[in-house]
């Protein structure tokens with residue numbers, strides 16, 4: 626467990642460097658034990674690096690290769706039902722693919738405080754990709770062939786995409802690093818929800834559940850609502866279940882002293898005065914006090 630300064634809540638912790646350096650610095654005595662610890666920590670760090678950068682990038686590449694690139698084929702029938710809205714689909718795929726690939730790099734750079742300038746430039750790229758991808762997604766959602774329930778699910782997904790990304794930008798513009806980090810994670814969870822959507826429709830289809838419209842409708846809601854819920858459990862659960870530096874409330878707060886059943890001691894009577902006298906009376910009160 627990581628040592629936390631007393632008085633700092635998990636939300637106010639500011640990262641000052643790569644997490645493995647921070648964890649090891651306290652007991653860096655140069656002994657054999659330290660060398661083993663460093664080795665184990667570096668192994669954990671590279672596992673963390675793969676989880677943050679490698680895993681999502683591989684999934685993104687798989688999705689783009691399997692589902693997105695086919696629409697760019699020269700074959701005249703390649704666009705299928707999207708032929709009438711081809712420009713919107715291309716803009717959408719361009720923005721979505723860029724956001725899918727930039728997200729893991731950004732999370733990794735931000736988490737490890739690497740190359741702040743590159744992080745800022747790619748961050749602008751990520752936000753622009755989401756802006757283009759989500760604007761086109763709104764158009765596609767309002768013109769879907771799969772009914773209003775699926776359409777609304779996509780509208781909800783687009784809204785979640787924009788809101789989480791705007792919150793991440795707002796947080797960093799107010800220098801709230803931890804909040805920015807959390808909102809970026811939420812934003813990327815929504816970015817990946819179209820991947821989840823395709824996986825879910827595949828599962829529903831293999832399981833022979835309902836017809837295509839029903840499968841698309843269920844997946845258009847489940848693919849972002851459930852991942853966002855799980856993400857929240859992970860983000861907030863770490864705070865809810867973090868060991869508290871303060872003693873339990875029952876021990877820290879002394880028992881309240883019984884309130885005495887006594888009348889107030891100050892006089893409550895006011896002399897009956899004319900308005901002019903009242904002004905003189907109150908100003909004399911003020912001059913008494915000064």
Ligand code: HEM
Pocket residue numbers: 689692693717718719720721722724725758762765766768769770771779780782783786815816817818819823
């Ligand atoms: C996260 C927010 C996203 C929303 C709300 C969204 C919304 C939509 C909508 C409404 C459609 C048309 C569905 C239809 O009527 O058939 C669509 C299609 C598509 N989207 Fe997205 N999308 C999102 C993210 C992405 C991302 C990140 C990519 C990555 C490249 C992507 C790639 C595609 C592709 C390839 C299609 C064509 C249909 C298919 O083959 O699945 N989308 N999207």
